Amino acid sequence: MVSFIGRRLCQALFVLLIISVVSFVIQDNLGDPVRQMVGQSVSLQERAALQQELGLNDPLLQQYGRFLMGALQGDLGMSYYYKQPTLDVIVSRLPATLELSFCALLLVIILATPLGVIAAIHPKSLLSRAVLFISTLGLSIPIFIVAVFLMYFFAIEWRVLPSFGRGETTSFLGLWQTGLFNKDGLRHLLLPSFSLAFVLTPIFIRLIRAEMQDVLQSDFIRYAWSKGISAPRIYFLHALKNTMLPVITVGGIQAGTLVAYTILTESIFQWPGMGLLFMEAVTRVDVPLISAYLMVVGVIFVVTNTLVDVVYSMVNPRVRIPGYSA
Amino acid sequence: MSLLKLENLSVTFGNFRAVDQISYSVNEGEVLGIVGESGSGKSVSSLSLMGLIDYPGKVSADELTFMDQDLLSMPEAQRRKITGSDIAMIFQDPMTSLNPCFTVGYQIIEALKTHQGGTKKELKKRAIELLTLVGIPAPETRLSAYPHQLSGGMSQRVMIAIAIACNPKLLIADEPTTALDVTIQAQIIDLLIDLQEQKQMGLVLITHDLALVAEVAHRVIVMYAGQIVESGPASEVFSAPQHPYTQALLASLPESAAGKARLEALPGVVPGQYDRPKGCLLSPRCPYATDHCRNVEPASQGPLERQVKCHTPLNAQGRPAA
Structure with a gap:
């Protein structure tokens, strides 16, 4: 039973790895989160600063690496809308x-x-x-x-x-x-x-x-x-x-x-x-x-x-x- | 005393007569062999004795009695009580006949509980006794085994254990060894015959195996296309067959073909629903058939204990008498 659950855990990790890749690949196609977060009145500079702050300017691989490291520690990122940990x-x-x-x-x-x-x-x-x-x-x-x-x-x-x-x-x-x-x-x-x-x-x-x-x-x-x-x-x-x-x-x-x-x-x-x-x-x-x-x-x-x-x-x-x- | 008696029993599926007006009886302690090729109605007739013919099958008979009780007219509940206790049956394929989801012990105890009852401890003890009786080693541990963990021979022993669990007076064995290895076949038959003698059960042994019937059966019935074509004491039927079909069956045995290049075989197959001949059902395949045979169905003739359904029964030389 223990080895069974162990194997299932490995399987789960593998599944999650693939899902994490998928969810990252679709990120770019889901629209601009900055625009969703701020109102009309926010200036371009502020938008750019926010973009920088959220790490959206980093290379995709780096963003993915950051997400993965976080996930390993039980941190799946902050929700843009709720301003709370997503988990x-x-x-x-x-x-x-x-x-x-x-x-x-x-x-x-x-x-x-x-x-x-x-x-x-x-x-x-x-x-x-x-x-x-x-x-x-x-x-x-x-x-x-x-x-x-x-x-x-x-x-x-x-x-x-x-x-x-x-x-x-x-x-x-x-x-x-x-x-x-x-x-x-x-x-x-x-x-x-x-x-x-x-x-x-x-x-x-x-x-x-x-x-x-x-x-x-x-x-x-x-x-x-x-x-x-x-x-x-x-x-x-x-x-x-x-x-x-x-x-x-x-x-x-x-x-x-x-x-x-x-x-x-x-x-x-x-x-x-x-x-x-x-x-x-x-x-x-x-x-x-x-x-x-x-x-x-x-x-x-x-x-x-x-x-x-x-x-x-x-x-x-x-x-x-x-x-x-x- | 006759244990089971049937008179003109028929089983029909729509227009098709799978079993056509057969009559026979089984006495206490008697082994009755029923032989015939596939599709001759052997299994269907035995299923009808157990009340296991499902819709749209219909069973009719002038008489179907077990220990002088009418099986057809008795209430369903009463018949279900006899089924599996006084009349028990074992089937052809032991590997698929045991329920794969329940342990061997569960399935034995279930049969005991249904018909006899008892405390958990008694039932378990009795189950172990039964497994010992049918020659299963380490019966205590086998109780918790599932059917897929048993070999074919073991499964058949378990089925026999379940069948004799409630001390049946009549045991119907429908090709009990067909699905088994040749080496196991002899063991299973020995076991069945031992038990039959010990318990003085009536045994109906349905099989393709003529040599087996010749060896163990007291009387034998030869079936063809749902009808009984010949019946009588096993020794007589096999040494001096009176029906051309019995003769052909015996001739098809490898032993009969010693020295010949090919086995003897009767050309053609058992007629089904749409190609039923007009006269004698064997006439299209019978080497001795005359126009009379092709047009008029023969009646059973001869004394009650030695009957043959043929216009021109064979004589001792194996030729048509008339």
Whole structure:
């Protein structure tokens, strides 16, 4: 296990190195940060001085070297807009996004698993036809329309749920601003997480259904029937465990994408998370923040992929992480 | 006493009769061999005994009884109770029949728990006993092994252990050795026959292997295109086959071709859904077929314990009698 994590860390460093190069190469093409930082009235001299002060006149390689040295010490630069270390800005937005992603995924799992299984077991039943129809609908309607509709009905017409923001948050152990432990925070969570779940659930229903139908044809399921095991046990234990293998892989990627790029949903609901932050950073040409953000996203993907591999190996005994024996 | 009795059992998939009106019975402690080439309905008929024919397959029979209980009319729950306990089955490919996601111990204990119950400790003890019984070395450590860590022979032993876990009265073995090495085949068969004798189980042994059936089966059924073409005591059927198909099967054995340049083979394949002949199903391939054979389906004839479905059964010299 230790060597596994060690190798993953090396992999993460390599990924980050590449991302850092990419984010530096795009810097020049994102516009002039000085113009974004100062107003119209600032003189050319002052602009030049600021440019010099920010190190924007140095050769690109030197700027990159400086960034890399900083990054090694946990310093990903100062945000032009927030005038704070970029990492602090990003970390302060992390809880909101993580909680939203977690709730959305939880909803997806709760909805997609039974529906996908039922659609696989009784493909001709009315329920599975309805499930498939709705899932096609969910796949074809873009999330911003779903979100706007939900907002319109629940927040504006019926006034039962708040339309934007995170609501009240409480401090959890002093390091995490959470909305999960109070009613107002949970109410604010509902609409955005339902919007996300509405577009994600269909993918998983279809994935689970297709995999499950495949698994149900396999020899070991026929054998399980011949052992006289009860039907629910066969479907939800013997078949589902085998079905989940590809679902875990796709789910992991989706989880990473949710945390990193829930831009649309966060924008619509003004959810103060990372996606919204990234959106703002792009419009403000806050280059250090964008670079730092990409680096953090790299870490998120390496972490989620590592978690997926660990979970996968727990479900699938044929895959054992070297050095981690069970 | 007859353990399993079936009368005119058919399994149909739409218009296709995979199993066509077969009748036989298995007695306590008896080994019944079922032989026939691929597609002759051997496996489908045995799956139907276990209630494992899925939609759109349909099973019908004038009689299908196990220990005088009607399997077709009994409630599903009751049938599921018999399945896997009183009637157990082992399958052709042990490597894919065990669930790859669960340990061997889990899968054995699951069978025990489903049908018998007991405390965790008892179940584990019983599982170790079973693995010992089927000749698996170091059974305690094997319990926590996953199927992919076992060889084919070991997996088949595990499947046999699970099958006999609940002391079945009838064991159906569907080509239990086809997927195994030749050296392992003999061991597995010896194990099966040992267990069958010890526990006085009825054993239905489905196989391609005629030599094996000749050796271990008391009675034998020869199937062709979903029908039983010949049945009788194993020694008689193999020493003096009355049906041209049985004769051809025996002639195709390498042993029969000693000194010849080529193995004997029956030309053609088993008819499927769209090329079913009008008269006798074997008539397009039968060397003795007459116009009568091609137009009229023969009925089974002969005494109950020695039947043949042919217009012109072969005599002791292996020629058509009439």
